[in-house]
Amino acid sequence: MILNETYTLPNGLAIPKIGLGTWLIPDDKAAAAVCSALEAGYKHIDTAQAYGNERGVGEGIKKSGIPRNQIFLTTKVAAERKTYQEAADSIDESLRKLDCGPADLIIIHCPQPWAEFRGKKRYFQENKEVWKALEDAYMAGKVKSIGVSNFLIDDLLNILEDCRIKPMVNQILLHIGETPSSLVAFCKQNDIIVEAYSPIAHGAALKNEDLATMAAKYGATIPQLCIQYTLQLGTVSLPKSSNPEHIRSNAQLGFTISPEDMAILENTGQDYGEDSRWPVFSRRKQL
Numbered sequence: 001m002i003l004n005e006t007y008t009l010p011n012g013l014a015i016p017k018i019g020l021g022t023w024l025i026p027d028d029k030a031a032a033a034v035c036s037a038l039e040a041g042y043k044h045i046d047t048a049q050a051y052g053n054e055r056g057v058g059e060g061i062k063k064s065g066i067p068r069n070q071i072f073l074t075t076k077v078a079a080e081r082k083t084y085q086e087a088a089d090s091i092d093e094s095l096r097k098l099d100c101g102p103a104d105l106i107i108i109h110c111p112q113p114w115a116e117f118r119g120k121k122r123y124f125q126e127n128k129e130v131w132k133a134l135e136d137a138y139m140a141g142k143v144k145s146i147g148v149s150n151f152l153i154d155d156l157l158n159i160l161e162d163c164r165i166k167p168m169v170n171q172i173l174l175h176i177g178e179t180p181s182s183l184v185a186f187c188k189q190n191d192i193i194v195e196a197y198s199p200i201a202h203g204a205a206l207k208n209e210d211l212a213t214m215a216a217k218y219g220a221t222i223p224q225l226c227i228q229y230t231l232q233l234g235t236v237s238l239p240k241s242s243n244p245e246h247i248r249s250n251a252q253l254g255f256t257i258s259p260e261d262m263a264i265l266e267n268t269g270q271d272y273g274e275d276s277r278w279p280v281f282s283r284r285k286q287l
């Protein structure tokens, strides 16, 4: 079963291949979604300081009755926190809200504050400072692995040039029609596990008739096709759902997409519709 499969981070820590995304799940609904996922066999939950639901996510983990060491819990330092002290405080604040002991993974949410996403100012020096705070938290045992998110190749090179601990993960926008292949290859060459966020294109994939036709060919739903696509690229998949039936079915994957279809899917376009208002979808172009 896919929910029991893991990749191995460079420090030997196992990271489950599928995790529940929790963006836009309100704090008072997060515990129920997390409990549904853990009940369905998920062992990996992805949250962030910016989602405002760390308290609820932590509550769900504690309520589930599943031993903490069987769950991989990720959170993120808010994109706007760009000094050492702000990042260190952010980590402590997240751990306090989650109230679940050390986190399994903490990542820098974005190389730039969201208001300047993919803008001219690259925050290279600031990200080195934030990275130091993550390294110190790792060495202090507050977190078991550390990484980044939305980092492009030059953002990664900036950290790699003088870090004490290399980023173990890069969580990036990756789904059918949005596959940054050179970034994925760079991460692989540098032992950085790629996590695919918005694997269902934030829901936009659900309306795509070509995807419906291909999914039917495999006896799958569109979300299952989308999630399987990200897994076949060797990435962690982070589908979000707060619907228990969706949560369950998203992990029922018993098929393999053919190499020919993988190539077609890599070149399918996506229209994010009204969700283009989010910087992750409207300013996704690689620099």
Ligand SMILES: NC(=O)c1ccc[n+]([C@@H]2O[C@H](COP(=O)([O-])OP(=O)(O)OC[C@H]3O[C@@H](n4cnc5c(N)ncnc54)[C@H](OP(=O)(O)O)[C@@H]3O)[C@@H](O)[C@H]2O)c1
Binding pocket: 020, 021, 022, 023, 024, 046, 047, 109, 110, 149, 150, 171, 172, 196, 197, 198, 199, 200, 201, 202, 203, 206, 221, 223, 238, 239, 240, 241, 242, 243, 245, 246, 247, 249, 250, 280
């Ligand atoms: N690092 C970053 O900057 C970043 C950015 C974006 C996302 N993320 C992470 O990635 C996670 C996933 O991305 P996302 O939230 O953008 O979107 P997503 O997982 O691509 O899509 C979620 C949407 O698909 C629907 N859905 C899921 N399974 C379904 C099913 N089986 N049938 C019908 N509809 C289904 C959900 O609705 P229901 O809830 O009703 O099922 C929701 O509307 C986030 O939650 C977050 O953890 C990280």
